[in-house]
Amino acid sequence: MSMEIEKSKELFSRAVQVIPGGVNSPVRAFSPVGGQPRFITKAKGEYLWDEDGNKYIDYIGSWGPMILGHNDRRVLAAVHEQIDQGMSYGACADIEVKMAELITEMVPAVEMVRMVNSGTEAVMSAIRVARGYTGRNKIIKFAGCYHGHADALLVSAGSGLMTAGVPGSAGVPEGAVRDTLTASYNDLVSVERLFSENPDEIACVIVEPVAANMGVVEPKPGFLEGLRDLCTSNGAVLIFDEVITGFRLKADGAIGYYGVKPDLVTYGKIIGGGMPVGAYGGKRAIMEMAAPVGRVYQAGTLSGNPVAMRAGYEQLMILRRNPTIYEELNKMGEFFRKGMRQILESAGLPYKVNGVGSLSCLYFTDQEVTDYASAQTSDTEKFADYFRFMIDKGNYLGPSQFEAIFLSDAHTMKDLNQTLFDMCEYFGV
Numbered sequence: 001m002s003m004e005i006e007k008s009k010e011l012f013s014r015a016v017q018v019i020p021g022g023v024n025s026p027v028r029a030f031s032p033v034g035g036q037p038r039f040i041t042k043a044k045g046e047y048l049w050d051e052d053g054n055k056y057i058d059y060i061g062s063w064g065p066m067i068l069g070h071n072d073r074r075v076l077a078a079v080h081e082q083i084d085q086g087m088s089y090g091a092c093a094d095i096e097v098k099m100a101e102l103i104t105e106m107v108p109a110v111e112m113v114r115m116v117n118s119g120t121e122a123v124m125s126a127i128r129v130a131r132g133y134t135g136r137n138k139i140i141k142f143a144g145c146y147h148g149h150a151d152a153l154l155v156s157a158g159s160g161l162m163t164a165g166v167p168g169s170a171g172v173p174e175g176a177v178r179d180t181l182t183a184s185y186n187d188l189v190s191v192e193r194l195f196s197e198n199p200d201e202i203a204c205v206i207v208e209p210v211a212a213n214m215g216v217v218e219p220k221p222g223f224l225e226g227l228r229d230l231c232t233s234n235g236a237v238l239i240f241d242e243v244i245t246g247f248r249l250k251a252d253g254a255i256g257y258y259g260v261k262p263d264l265v266t267y268g269k270i271i272g273g274g275m276p277v278g279a280y281g282g283k284r285a286i287m288e289m290a291a292p293v294g295r296v297y298q299a300g301t302l303s304g305n306p307v308a309m310r311a312g313y314e315q316l317m318i319l320r321r322n323p324t325i326y327e328e329l330n331k332m333g334e335f336f337r338k339g340m341r342q343i344l345e346s347a348g349l350p351y352k353v354n355g356v357g358s359l360s361c362l363y364f365t366d367q368e369v370t371d372y373a374s375a376q377t378s379d380t381e382k383f384a385d386y387f388r389f390m391i392d393k394g395n396y397l398g399p400s401q402f403e404a405i406f407l408s409d410a411h412t413m414k415d416l417n418q419t420l421f422d423m424c425e426y427f428g429v
């Protein structure tokens with residue numbers, strides 16, 4: 001019997017009248033999978049509850065931030081304490097200094113850091129600073145990597161071949177992406193070619209060190225190191241977009257996990273403990289390009305907001321004090337992927353399971369997924385059917401083939417086994 005979702009249906013029918021598509025961020029509309037978006041009333045630990053009282057095991061975790069699970073009591077206590085002191089000052093506060101000190105201690109590659117309000121803002125600002133620092137305009141991004149919705153980064157990902165920028169969204173003028181060049185993920189030759197075709201013109205290379213917006217694609221051995229070398233030899237700034245991987249793979253993120261040091265790094269999600277926060281940081285000489293020290297303007301009314309800082313600071317402190325969280329999370333991720341692979345094997349299906357640490361993705365394709373082109377071989381109709389079955393059983397997965405499964409410290413083996421059990425039923429095992 002299907003879940004009762006009448007209240008969500010009623011709310012969605014009202015929402016579409018007054019909010020474009022009924023949602024404040026597109027993928028929440030379930031457009032890629034069909035079906036009815038759920039309206040959530042409560043979140044606790046690894047669970048979500050919707051308006052109709054249905055309970056779900058949450059594998060999104062607010063798209064990454066909730067690494068400790070929802071409403072961690074320690075994070076909540078810090079937020080409550082700050083709210084009593086004031087919601088926003090628009091002036092300096094000690095928590096901003098503590099936050100910056102904590103980040104620079106946790107990630108030694110970050111010598112200075114500036115707080116902003118979202119991942120989009122972090123990336124946009126890092127690119128501006130990189131351009132200001134190098135005095136160059138062109139940037140290289142990778143097909144299938146998402147870096148937020150700033151104009152210059154909304155470039156059609158294409159087929160993974162090198163292309164000059166073509167806007168992937170209406171409303172983005174060609175001029176805004178003219179200087180955005182696209183290379184193929186895990187393909188150093190495509191990057192080398194762009195460097196040699198644009199000598200002394202590339203300001204920066206921006207990359208998700210684990211590509212987690214085309215499912216989950218790990219960097220091949222040598223890929224990140226190769227980018228480091230190419231940037232160094234061409235005088236370009238290497239930016240790791242760690243909005244997803246930051247403080248998730250390890251306390252020092254992908255930088256520590258893969259042992260490659262970028263010049264700049266961008267954060268979001270976990271750094272805010274569930275509040276709207278982003279940050280960019282890195283080498284002192286580059287960061288000092290930002291106003292008021294340098295000539296690159298970047299600002300924010302609510303940047304470093306004390307309530308948001310308290311939430312993020314508390315979450316980061318918990319992660320820092322308890323490094324075993326990462327061992328456990330990464331072990332759970334391995335267990336989950338192994339379980340999925342066993343189910344697929346028993347069902348005689350050739351589908352692929354990718355992942356690293358607490359990030360995973362089941363692709364409905366028989367091809368190894370190593371870049372955007374191979375990710376696109378997935379059968380999204382099959383994924384949609386699987387998604388609708390799984391949510392009806394109480395498993396809240398990302399509503400698109402190309403979203404990651406996020407685990408949190410609140411998930412248990414019981415949760416994972418329940419979800420694997422439901423997968424067995426779906427695949428007839």
Ligand SMILES: Cc1ncc(COP(=O)(O)O)c(C=O)c1O
Nearest residue numbers: 118119120146147148243244268
């Ligand atoms: C790697 C990456 N960079 C940047 C962003 C943009 O972050 P935000 O949605 O906070 O603007 C995202 C969002 O999912 C992301 O995954």
